[in-house]
Amino acid sequence: MPLYDFHCEACGHEAELLFPISACPESMPCEECQGGTLRKVISLGRASVLREEAPWLRDVLTVVDKDSNAPHVRQFLQDPTRGNYKAWLQGEGLRPVESGERQGRPTVDRARLREAGKRRFFEQCRSGRI
Missing domain, CATH: 2.20.28 (Rubrerythrin, domain 2)
Incomplete structure (x- = not known):
């Protein structure tokens, strides 16, 4: 379809x-x-995605801190273009998710965490803190 x-x-x-x-x-x-x-x-299919005033930029504006006085935030809110979006990302210390990158919760090495917890517990027992 x-x-x-x-x-x-x-x-x-x-x-x-x-x-x-x-x-x-x-x-x-x-x-x-x-x-x-x-x-x-x-429309011309995906060719419209290349416009400077891409429609998806309006969706990004919903997560921008509207009360911030940072210049990169004010500029992006005033003029939501791709260039200002990139400046906003950089100013906020963010980056887009790369293709193939895992999204959602980070993977946790539970076995390593368990061993570190045991080690800390036994160190505290030996030192008399527990």
Whole structure:
């Protein structure tokens, strides 16, 4: 099934939805603002991702500390472009997840932690602290 782009002129919401080729509607009600209409957008596929004002940048803005006075934060909030996004990441000490990198909780070597705990316990027993 192809992925179709939709845009609401009332609230600016953009959505990517899957539909069979024969059943893709030209428009539908917008679930975001509940009053507008999502209209199908003719796009060049992934070529739109290369724009400076990429739609996904708006999603990043939801996690930015809006009360921060740091220059990189203020600049990104004022002008959310790819360049300012990169400066914000660098200023916050963040980086994007690389392809193939494990996401979620880090792997913990439980056996090594258990041995370190035992060692510390026995050292404290020998020294009389326990």
